[in-house]
Amino acid sequence: MAAAFDIATTILVFGLAYAMLLFIISVGLSITMGLMGFVNLAHGAFAMVGGYITVKLVAPMGVPYLLALVIAFFLVAALGVVMDRLLYRHVYGRPELDQVLFTIGIVFASVAGVSFVWGPDPQNILLPEILLGDIDLGFKNIPIYRAFMIVAGGVIVAALFFGLERTKIGAQVRAAVDNRRMAESCGIPTGRLFTIIFALGSGMAALGGGLGIQILGGLKPVFAFEYLVIFLIVVAVGGLGNIRGTFVAALLLGIIDFAGKYFLPEGGGFFIYGVTFIVLLWRPHGLFGKA
Amino acid sequence: MFRFTTGTILAGSLALAAAAEAREIKVGFIAPKSGGAAQLGDQLEKGARLYIKLHAKELGGDTIKLIVRDSKRPGGPIAKAAAQELIAREKVEILGGVIFSPNAMSIAPLATAAKVPFVVMNAGTSWITTLSPNIARVSFTMWQAGFIMGEHAANALGCKTAISGYTNYPPGKDSVAAFKRGFEGAGGKVIDSIPMGGPREAPDFTPFFQRVKDKNPNCFYVFVPGGNHAAGASKTFVALGMKQAGIKFIGPGDLTHDLQLQSIGPAIAGTTIAIHYHADLENPVNAAYRKAFKAEYGKDAVNDFVSVGGYDGMAAVFHIIKSAKGGKITADSAIKALRGWTHDSPRGKISIDPVTRDIVQNIYVAEVVDDNGTLRHKTLKTIEAVKDKCKELKIGRCGK
Numbered sequence: 069m070a071a072a073f074d075i076a077t078t079i080l081v082f083g084l085a086y087a088m089l090l091f092i093i094s095v096g097l098s099i100t101m102g103l104m105g106f107v108n109l110a111h112g113a114f115a116m117v118g119g120y121i122t123v124k125l126v127a128p129m130g131v132p133y134l135l136a137l138v139i140a141f142f143l144v145a146a147l148g149v150v151m152d153r154l155l156y157r158h159v160y161g162r163p164e165l166d167q168v169l170f171t172i173g174i175v176f177a178s179v180a181g182v183s184f185v186w187g188p189d190p191q192n193i194l195l196p197e198i199l200l201g202d203i204d205l206g207f208k209n210i211p212i213y214r215a216f217m218i219v220a221g222g223v224i225v226a227a228l229f230f231g232l233e234r235t236k237i238g239a240q241v242r243a244a245v246d247n248r249r250m251a252e253s254c255g256i257p258t259g260r261l262f263t264i265i266f267a268l269g270s271g272m273a274a275l276g277g278g279l280g281i282q283i284l285g286g287l288k289p290v291f292a293f294e295y296l297v298i299f300l301i302v303v304a305v306g307g308l309g310n311i312r313g314t315f316v317a318a319l320l321l322g323i324i325d326f327a328g329k330y331f332l333p334e335g336g337g338f339f340i341y342g343v344t345f346i347v348l349l350w351r352p353h354g355l356f357g358k359a
Numbered sequence: 360m361f362r363f364t365t366g367t368i369l370a371g372s373l374a375l376a377a378a379a380e381a382r383e384i385k386v387g388f389i390a391p392k393s394g395g396a397a398q399l400g401d402q403l404e405k406g407a408r409l410y411i412k413l414h415a416k417e418l419g420g421d422t423i424k425l426i427v428r429d430s431k432r433p434g435g436p437i438a439k440a441a442a443q444e445l446i447a448r449e450k451v452e453i454l455g456g457v458i459f460s461p462n463a464m465s466i467a468p469l470a471t472a473a474k475v476p477f478v479v480m481n482a483g484t485s486w487i488t489t490l491s492p493n494i495a496r497v498s499f500t501m502w503q504a505g506f507i508m509g510e511h512a513a514n515a516l517g518c519k520t521a522i523s524g525y526t527n528y529p530p531g532k533d534s535v536a537a538f539k540r541g542f543e544g545a546g547g548k549v550i551d552s553i554p555m556g557g558p559r560e561a562p563d564f565t566p567f568f569q570r571v572k573d574k575n576p577n578c579f580y581v582f583v584p585g586g587n588h589a590a591g592a593s594k595t596f597v598a599l600g601m602k603q604a605g606i607k608f609i610g611p612g613d614l615t616h617d618l619q620l621q622s623i624g625p626a627i628a629g630t631t632i633a634i635h636y637h638a639d640l641e642n643p644v645n646a647a648y649r650k651a652f653k654a655e656y657g658k659d660a661v662n663d664f665v666s667v668g669g670y671d672g673m674a675a676v677f678h679i680i681k682s683a684k685g686g687k688i689t690a691d692s693a694i695k696a697l698r699g700w701t702h703d704s705p706r707g708k709i710s711i712d713p714v715t716r717d718i719v720q721n722i723y724v725a726e727v728v729d730d731n732g733t734l735r736h737k738t739l740k741t742i743e744a745v746k747d748k749c750k751e752l753k754i755g756r757c758g759k
Contacts, residue, residue, distance in 0.1 A: 071573075074573070075573060078569055078573065082565055082566065082569060086563075183393070188393060188394065188395070188397040188398065189397075189398050190395075190561070190586075190587045190590065192590065192594075192622050194624065201600075202600055209600070211598060211599065211600070213598070282598075283563055283565070284563055288395060288560075288587070290394065290395060290560065294560055325566075326565075326566050327566075328566075329566035329567060330566045330567075330569060330570050331570075333553040333554055333555065333566075333567055333570065334554055337556065337562075
């Protein structure tokens, strides 16, 4: 019994840490898809760039890790605004195929660009002392870094919920997701709103990229491709544009992925695809999506 | 009529003279130059090019043209297409290189069909040499290190139980099979064997390693390809506090690959590996190799086992060329020359087994030690002239 409890808490802790990472990166993708109906496959590239900024700030320049994460957030958010204004606006009204081709092209360009500048080798960072080692919860020791991920993820989730449910901008976003034309005719500037959300989503992706280096086995240029499928799965399972849905989907998939690999290493990696399959058969628009 | 004959003879002798003066031998070299394993391909090529540079004079005016092709991924198709192109269009006389086993396996039938000798410089799955009579291997076989590590774990490290974890493709399966045979033959028991994702990209090792931690074996034997995978696996071992839990971390040398060793961090000290070469080996040939490697590629360049594979691979290519004595290089002439070939390598004396065409070499059991902040491999034990156990014992596909 004690052993079973121990295994259950292990899976919960590690699965939760992974789930938080999935949520932080996927939520921006979910909102841009839900709000503008815009398919941004380059979302993972923003996460990757955020990761590289974090690494390069920490290693050669000696910026503290947590500060580097914050800087990466703002830099990539700014990059998001630039990309939105310069490039993306040309494809917003276009058919989905155009959007997909355009953004996947950006992924290729970003992978090649990052390989060119920093090389194909994996980038690693040595975490600050404070994030190393274990923390004793009384009944169990868990790695501090995972605990940190869970807490950081929790804070971000709370802030997002508060922002969307309790602020004016949040109300406008919800209105625009529900019915964009109606929102526009009420005078909500959906274009500007989208730029803000896009910047926020990009910044979040960057944060996830920086947080994930330690968990995802080092940062490589192929990051932008490697995890794209997982992010899209989270968004699809959760339902487009729904923060609560994205959160539940991230929890579900993060914990199931860890548990699957833990109990059945031979085929554990496929569990999340099975879950996705079942959920989408049952609810084609995702757990919380609207038809 | 008379004039025509003179002209023919003249032209013929001129051509012969030109041939004797300088011949350019095209050598096809296949290695990952992009993607996750680009770093390994780079090391292999650095070793090969260094050998060519240092020994160019020995060919007496002949030159080698190394034609490099990118194998991109660990899987077969791209490497096979590259080999096809090298044979059919570039008309290479010798094929070489290859980091990943599936690359070598897909090229093997082409080497047979086109009668081109194929010098395998890294890929370590034991049965690769059985796939074509035109293959000779200068690198290593998974069974060499795996079997010895198994015996060492039971006899010297005192492990009674072990779990093996491996990257799920042929060399991984080979490596854990070899470990199991050695370990259980010496009285140990392997209680679990865990496939940990594929070779293309390093996964998050946490779920697999946490499973091992909870099962608490005496030894944890891990095979992962060198490079990214090795760094990820070692870091996870450290991060999960498995050392503090009393689990001994062991494996073939890929695990604490010299290239990644410093970035893993000092907590990896104490890991025991079995390998045919590590950068800190102490012998005169290796001292010279280390010096030359750093002189050529900078003081931070690391003379790892992959680079030595390229270096010795090119030594074998030189031997093939010299043995042909200006005549045509064929698969038969090349393999005949390599059977029983011996060479003073940075890893010690090596030879090619005349029967199996596979490498015979020393295997070193080494421990990672923290030498004032620099991590090094310290040799604990040397087992001389180790043959491929898989073929000796005729296991599975090695028996063919």
